[in-house]
Amino acid sequence: MSFNPVLRVENLSKSFQGLKAVNNISFRMREGEIVGLIGPNGAGKTTFFNLLAGAITPDTGKIYYFDHEIHNLKPHEISRLGVGRTFQIVKPFKGLTTLDNVIIGALQQHKRLNKAQKHARDILKMLELDRKSHVLAEHLTLPERKRLEVARALATNPKLLLLDEVMAGLRPNEVEVMVDVLLSLNKQLGLSMVVIEHVMRAVMRLSNHVIVLNHGEKIAEGKPETITRDPRVIECYLGEGAIHGCAA
Amino acid sequence: MNRIVFIAIGILVSLLAPLFLDKYVLSILILSLYFAFVGQAWNLMMGFAGQLSLGHALYVGLGAYLGAGFFVQFGLNPWLTIIFAFCASAVLGAFIAWLGFRFAIKGVHFALLTIAFAESARLIFDHLDFFGGTGGLFLPVKGGEDWNFLQLRGQPLMFYYVFLGATAALCLFIRSLLKTRFGYYMMALREDQEAAQSLGIDLLRVKIIAVALSGGIASIGGLLFAFYQNSLFPDHTFAMARSIEFLMGPIVGGVGTLVGPIVGALLLTPLGEAMTALLDLVGLDLPGTKHLFYGLSMLLIMLYLPKGIWPFFEGYITRLFSEKKKNNSHGDASRGDKGKKELAARVV
Numbered sequence: 359m360s361f362n363p364v365l366r367v368e369n370l371s372k373s374f375q376g377l378k379a380v381n382n383i384s385f386r387m388r389e390g391e392i393v394g395l396i397g398p399n400g401a402g403k404t405t406f407f408n409l410l411a412g413a414i415t416p417d418t419g420k421i422y423y424f425d426h427e428i429h430n431l432k433p434h435e436i437s438r439l440g441v442g443r444t445f446q447i448v449k450p451f452k453g454l455t456t457l458d459n460v461i462i463g464a465l466q467q468h469k470r471l472n473k474a475q476k477h478a479r480d481i482l483k484m485l486e487l488d489r490k491s492h493v494l495a496e497h498l499t500l501p502e503r504k505r506l507e508v509a510r511a512l513a514t515n516p517k518l519l520l521l522d523e524v525m526a527g528l529r530p531n532e533v534e535v536m537v538d539v540l541l542s543l544n545k546q547l548g549l550s551m552v553v554i555e556h557v558m559r560a561v562m563r564l565s566n567h568v569i570v571l572n573h574g575e576k577i578a579e580g581k582p583e584t585i586t587r588d589p590r591v592i593e594c595y596l597g598e599g600a601i602h603g604c605a606a
Numbered sequence: 607m608n609r610i611v612f613i614a615i616g617i618l619v620s621l622l623a624p625l626f627l628d629k630y631v632l633s634i635l636i637l638s639l640y641f642a643f644v645g646q647a648w649n650l651m652m653g654f655a656g657q658l659s660l661g662h663a664l665y666v667g668l669g670a671y672l673g674a675g676f677f678v679q680f681g682l683n684p685w686l687t688i689i690f691a692f693c694a695s696a697v698l699g700a701f702i703a704w705l706g707f708r709f710a711i712k713g714v715h716f717a718l719l720t721i722a723f724a725e726s727a728r729l730i731f732d733h734l735d736f737f738g739g740t741g742g743l744f745l746p747v748k749g750g751e752d753w754n755f756l757q758l759r760g761q762p763l764m765f766y767y768v769f770l771g772a773t774a775a776l777c778l779f780i781r782s783l784l785k786t787r788f789g790y791y792m793m794a795l796r797e798d799q800e801a802a803q804s805l806g807i808d809l810l811r812v813k814i815i816a817v818a819l820s821g822g823i824a825s826i827g828g829l830l831f832a833f834y835q836n837s838l839f840p841d842h843t844f845a846m847a848r849s850i851e852f853l854m855g856p857i858v859g860g861v862g863t864l865v866g867p868i869v870g871a872l873l874l875t876p877l878g879e880a881m882t883a884l885l886d887l888v889g890l891d892l893p894g895t896k897h898l899f900y901g902l903s904m905l906l907i908m909l910y911l912p913k914g915i916w917p918f919f920e921g922y923i924t925r926l927f928s929e930k931k932k933n934n935s936h937g938d939a940s941r942g943d944k945g946k947k948e949l950a951a952r953v954v
Contacts, residue, residue: 451797
């Protein structure tokens with residue numbers, strides 16, 4: 359793990375009609391790190407993601423990806439720099455096959471179709487979607503669509519991956535498989551990730567570092583084990599009853 | 607193997623059939639191929655890139671007027687002006703696409719913008735004396751000229767082959783385009799814009815190129831047809847009804863498929879014409895019957911086959927072929943005929 363900050367966020371704020379969705383957030387992450395982003399519903403996690411991915415522009419504050427200032431770039435420019443993302447509400451290309459979905463991601467790096475196709479097949483195999491290659495994306499189940507989101511983002515060969523609730527709706531064993539895949543990508547390729555997740559088991563296994571948002575503000579950050587013991591976090595997010603659940 | 611044989615038969619039939627047909631039927635075939643060509647151009651933009659245009663008469667008319675106008679005024683060779691017309695329409699298309707993007711005009715509202723441009727063109731060409739104005743533009747028809755392919759002057763039979771070749775070439779072009787990066791990016795744009803952007807696709811670029819290509823190609827169709835028809839009037843050429851006629855074929859045949867627009871045009875145009883001819887025969891003069899027919903067929907398609915005729919038959923035909931491979935003697939004659947017709951359409 360190098361100490362090169364892959365992502366540096368400075369005083370980031372975004373309001374919607376007076377409501378501060380993201381309020382003065384700063385943080386930095388090193389290359390190869392997996393950061394978990396947690397917080398109750400409406401805490402501003404997805405808004406924060408959309409800011410990182412360029413889908414919306416911040417009111418104030420700066421975002422650096424390696425040495426690039428990215429807070430004024432368009433989503434496709436940020437993607438081309440090596441930031442991949444998934445959507446909480448999945449957005450498959452419904453009328454296309456699973457393979458074609460992933461090929462479109464792979465075409466960012468491979469101009470030739472046959473190379474992109476090979477790359478896409480490798481990724482589908484890794485995410486155990488290869489059997490569904492020729493199924494239209496609209497016929498996939500929700501867990502499969504979640505995996506397709508990840509596969510498509512991975513196909514662009516990102517250095518930083520933003521994952522927005524990719525475990526939601528998955529069965530426990532499917533969660534384990536997804537976590538294993540993500541961990542192995544992290545180890546093999548040094549892929550950095552920011553992970554929004556409600557499935558606490560996954561957050562605990564994946565993250566080196568956890569950031570807790572509430573009402574658009576960063577209320578705590580630290581190692582996953584310490585975060586779950588932080589009284590502020592327990593109060594706002596986990597609720598008192600949940601402490602035992604997390605320790606289990 | 608079966609497929610190759612069918613395609614070969616289809617090619618032969620489409621090449622030889624016009625030699626045995628009378629003038630009237632031939633003229634309908636030419637008209638159908640013209641609508642197939644322009645419909646396919648429209649389909650490139652709507653069917654594959656997901657951008658609705660209700661004003662394709664703009665590009666078609668521009669091509670027609672540029673080609674015919676420069677031929678009448680300066681005697682310029684149509685094959686030269688075809689390049690010019692393509693570029694002019696492509697630039698205009700790119701400009702409209704950029705406008706739509708710049709002012710965030712999407713979907714139906716973008717389609718309204720395309721109508722506005724077509725209507726403006728109609729009014730502008732009404733007042734351009736160079737192109738004949740309201741009085742119309744007429745290409746000189748010399749008797750005795752049989753086949754002057756280089757000047758695009760000649761008998762309907764020549765135009766049949768011109769349109770057959772152009773439509774076939776266009777289908778092959780789009781087929782290979784869909785297997786490129788740009789082809790995939792068009793479909794990504796059609797399916798989900800946000801997801802497309804997140805994968806590094808520059809939406810503006812893809813939109814502009816798709817609309818420009820579609821407009822440019824449509825103008826080629828317009829130019830070729832102007833030389834066949836020999837007369838142009840702004841009120842016909844740029845009419846809203848024209849734009850609608852162009853998209854009837856693809857919608858009935860199947861938007862977003864390669865074969866659909868061809869099937870749709872080859873089905874609708876002859877039916878529409880037959881309807882008019884039939885009413886003429888009975889002695890009824892009911893203007894607008896054709897449009898009523900188009901409206902009715904649109905309604906039926908939307909109710910019963912919303913994806914169009916081709917996607918419905920595609921599975922059926924594929925099944926037919928796999929059945930035939932297994933059991934050749936069991937082939938039902940009427941079924942075979944149907945498959946042949948569809949395949950002929952595919953080839954055309």
